[in-house]
Amino acid sequence: MKTVGIITIHGICNFGSLLQAYATQKVVESLGYAPQIINYKYPNDYHQKESQKHSPYARVNYSFFQRVRLAIYGRILGKHNSDKRHALYEKERTALLYLTEEYPNQASLHSKPPLFDIYLTGSDQVWNPRYMYSDCTYMLNFIHNVPKIAYSASFGTTNLTNEYKDLYKSLLNEYVSISMREQSGVGMIKAICGKESTCTCDPTLLLSGEEWADLFGEKPLVNGEYILCYILTYTANPYPYASAFISHIQTHLKKKVVILDELGRYWMDFRYKSFQSAGPREIVNLFKNAAFIISSSFHGAAFSINFKKDFYSLFPADVKDERQESLLKIVGAEDRFIHVGDPFPEPSAFRICDWDSISVKLAAYRQKSIDYLIKALGDAAKLTK
Template sequence: MNMKRVGVMTFHQALNYGAVLQAYGLQRFIEEQFEECQVEIIDYRCEKLTADYRPIKLSLNPHRWKRCLASIRNYQITKKMQDNFDEFNSKWLALSEKRYNKNNIKDSNTKYDLFITGSDQVWDPRCAGFDENYFLTFVRDQQKKTSYAASMDKMVIPDNMVEAFKNRLINFYSLSCREQAGAQLVEKLTGRLDVTVNIDPTFLLSKGEWEKVAAAPMFENYLLIYPVGKSMEMVQYAKRIAKDRKLKIVYLDADKGWKDPDITFISGVGPEEYLGLIRHADCIVTNAFHGTAFSIIYHKDFYVYCGSNGKGNERVQNLFKSFEIQNRILSSKNQLVTKTDWDSVDRHIAAERERALKYLKSVIER
C-alpha cells in the first residue's frame, strides 16, 4: 500500500504553548490512527508571526515604543523561551525537511497528497495577518484542500475581508471548524452546509499520551496562574483561592514587567515544563483556551476568568457547553464548586474523539 503524505499547516512556530501542543496532538493522532499515512507539519514561516515573536521588536512608530522597551527588557526570557520551543519542535514535531515561506510554498504541491489547515486560530483576521497560505490558496488541486478544527477569536470577519474569506474557503474539499459559531459563520459566508465541528487536537490524545510529554514537577502545593495578557482581577481571585487552600501561587508569565511578593513568577519555560506545571498543580486559574483544555484533560481543580461579567471568552464558553461543565467560571455570582463529573466529561471527550476520527477517515481514506 502506498503511503499517503499529509501536510499540516498550523501555527507551530509561535511561542505559544497551546499552538505548539495542538500541532503535536493532531500529528500524533493521525500517526496512531492511520498507519498508511506519513504526516508532517509543514515548516512554513509566516512573516507576521515571525515579526511578532522576534526577541527585540524595533519600531519607529512612537505608539510602539513601550512594546519595544518591553522586548528589550525581556530579551533573555524570550531567547530562552525560543530555545526551549525549538528544542521541543525538534524532538516532538515531524517537521518538513524543507522550510517554506510565501515565495516557495507552492513547491509543497509535489510533496503532499493531502493538506490540512488547522487547528488554532489559523483563520482569524488578526493572528497571522490574514495570511492566505493558512487558507491553502497555494494548493493547486482543490480535492487536496481540507481543514481540521480551524478557529477564529471573535467569530467576526471585518467587512473589508468578507469577500476574500469567502473566496478562500468556498472550494475546499472539506471544512472543519473548532467552534459551532465558527462553523455557522463559514456556512453563512460560503453558502456551504457541510461544515463539520471538531474538537481541539489536544483532546485527541489521552492523559497518558500527554504524560509522556510533560516534565517532572517543579513545585509542590501550588496554585498555577496561566494568563493571556494581564488581569489583576483574575490575580485577586487566585489570591483568595490560594489563601483559602493554603497554596503558594506560581505565575507563568512571559513578561516580567511587574512584581508581587505573594507570587512566584516563572518565565521562559518550554511546552514540556508548561504541561508539567498544569499536571502537578493543586489548582489552576486561567483565561486561556489551552490552559482550560489541559486542566480538563488532567481533571484539575480549575477556574477560568471570562471577564468581569463572566460572559466573555467565547471559545472557552463553547468548550464548557460541549462538555456540560458548570461552575468553573470566576464571577462574583458563582460559588467555587470543586465537584465535576469527570466520568461524564470523559465520555463527551471520547465521543468527540470518535467524531474526529470519522471526519479524518472521510478525508484521508478516500
C-alpha cells in the same frame, strides 16, 4: 501510503500552538498516513508590517507603577528569559515535529510549494484576520486542484467584515471537508460559502491526559501542592481582578501559588514562585502536577480538563471568548468560566463535583473528532491521482 501536508501555527513560543500541531501530526500518522508539517514562518515580515499599520484590537492598560516595573524587569530579565524560552521551544519543535524546509514568506510557498497527496489546514486561529490580515496561506491558497481538508480550524472571532468574507469564499469552496474548533465557526462557514461543516475538538484533546503525561513523564518541577496561574494578556487584560481572584482562591485553599507567565512577576506578589522562561515540556509538567489551576488561556482550560484538574477560566466581561465558552459548554463545565467583575465563587464551588460526566462528554467529543478525521482523510484519499 498517502502523504499529508499539515499547515498550522506551530512556530511561535506558545505551548498550545506547538502541542496542537504535534497532536494533529500524531493522530494523522496513527490513521495510516505520512504527515509532515509545512514549515511556513509565522509571523514573518508581512505580518509584522501589517501589525504596525493597524491599531491593536486590544491594548493592555498598565498603571504608571506597572510600566516602571515592566521597564526595569524587562531590561534586566526580558532578553535572558526570551532567549531561554525560544531555545526550549526550538528544541521541542525539532524533536516532536516532522518539518518540511522553511518557507520564510508567502512568495516562497507560491513559487515552489511542497507536494503532498492531501493538504490539511490544522487548528489554532489560522483563519483569524486579526493575526493573518490578508495572508491566506492557511487557507492553502498556494496550491490548487488537490484534495484539501480542515481540522478544527478557527476564525477566533464571530465577526468578519465583508472584505474577508469575499476573500475567503472561493478558497473555502476548494475544501473537501471542513471542521471548526468552535460551534460559531460552523455557522460562519455556512454563511460565507454555503458549505456544511462540523465542530471538532482542539487537537490537544485528541490525546488523553495519560498520553500527554507519558510524552512528558518527569518528576514534578514544584514540590508539594500548588495553585498554577497561567494568565495571558495579549488579547485582553484580566488584571487587577485576576490578582484579587488568585488571592481569594489561595486564602481558602492555603496552597502556594505558581505563576506561569513571563510577565507575571511584574505585577503579582513577589512571594509567588514564577516560571518566566518555561518551554512546552515544563508547562505540561506544571499543569499535570497542579492541585488547582487559574487560567485565561484556551489551552490552559483544555489541559486542565484533560488532566482532570479543578480550575477556573478568567476573561474580561467586555470581550467574548467563544473558544473557551464553546469548549466548556460541550464538556459540561460552564460553571468554570469567570468574567472579570463577577463575584468571587464560594469555597464550596471550587471543586468540580462531576468529573465522571465531564470525562464521558470529553470522550464522546474526542471520538466524534477522530471519526471526522478518518472520514475526511479517507474521502480526500479517494480523490488523489
